[in-house]
Amino acid sequence: MVEVKTINNIARQGLNVLASKGMMINNESTDPDGILVRSAKLHDMQFGKNLLAIARAGVGTDNIPVERCTENGIVVFNTAGANAQAVVELAICALVMASRDILEGAEWVRSLAGRDDVEAAVEAGKKAFVGPEIRGKTLGVIGLGAIGGRIAKTALNLGMEVVGYDPYLSVEAAWHIHSDVRQAEDLASLYRASDYVLIQIHHNEKTHHTLNAAAFAQMKDGVRVINLARGGLVDEDAVLAALASGKVARYVTDFPSAKLVGVKGVVAFPHLGASTPESEEKCAVMAAQELADYIQNGNIRNAVNMPQLVLERAGVARLCAIHDNVPRMLNSFLDIIGGENINVEHMQNRARGPVAYTVIDLGSPITPELAARVQAVPHVRRVRVL
DSSP states (O other): OOEEEEESOOOHHHHHHHHHTTOEEOTTOSSOSEEEESSOOOTTOOOOTTOOEEEESSSOOTTSOHHHHHHTTOEEEOOTTTTHHHHHHHHHHHHHHHHSOHHHHHHHHHTTTTOSOHHHHHHHHGGGGOOOOSTTOEEEEEOOSHHHHHHHHHHHHTTOEEEEEOTTOOHHHHHTSOTTSEEOSSHHHHHHHOSEEEEOOOOSTTTTTSBOHHHHHTSOTTEEEEEOSOGGGBOHHHHHHHHHHTSEEEEEESOOOTTTTTOTTEEEOSSOTTOSHHHHHHHHHHHHHHHHHHHHHOOBOSBSSSOOBOOOOOSSEEEEEEEESOTTHHHHHHHHHHHTTOOEEEEEEEEETTEEEEEEEESSOOOHHHHHHHHTSTTEEEEEEO
């Protein structure tokens, strides 16, 4: 029986998906077939030879040793889009709080406790917390994926102008972007046009400190910046300097740090982006479905380290191979299969950077010896027979 180990508390709905697929939850296993995780750090964890995949019930995979997994043919999934609604709602809150000094205003009102002249004090002091309306202003959205695209649409519905920039936009995501979102030619043009800048992209080596001193210098004076994606996308020293000079009027982030906490002009949430019961349930269900479909059928959906490949099953047996993206791999596999007079019913091959994935449905069963011969082909990382 397939064993799945859960790390962190996983919503019951996700566990029910695994149970419905005949998979056993065994959190004592030292070598499970799959791991379902939320935020626990796995970098120091030793993985057994049976581990096929890790599914993260969330978007970021900084807590998973993705490169090591790729080298060992372990698929890493995330649940991009499952928490979109929760983040979109928080983004609307962030837009308003970037404009109106609601947080400090509420704290100031709380300081009036015990006074008899609260009403009079409020009327006299409220002007210190005045801020502009968002309607009619321009929001620049960096990243128009599952979350950024929805934020852009919601901002349009609130009467904002929206300009977007995303050089990595997928065709599927592009279909869902509202036609009224203006496409910026580059980040510089987005910065120049925007009263508010919201960044919603993945954090990696290329995107680290996308919003830095040079970026802030190109923005309007008094711009309001929102980061609900990842802390490392914004250079904290640069944003603090921009706040001190008045270039940035307010910085709203879901990623507090020792440098940011208590600084005037910074509104920091305690990483609330996906912190809703609904989001946790949707992420758990999506992660469980991805894990089960890969383990049982070899299909890869929403992996961060492997190409996407979904193929309806045909034939008697399915051969799945993760390998280096080099020439003549398919020829090598087909030579071995054809040499055994086994007919190919269906096949697909997809590549993602240096790694590729091949699925071949066959008309006859595959012996362990044949699978071992495929595994022995140079550049093959992992072979499975389903």
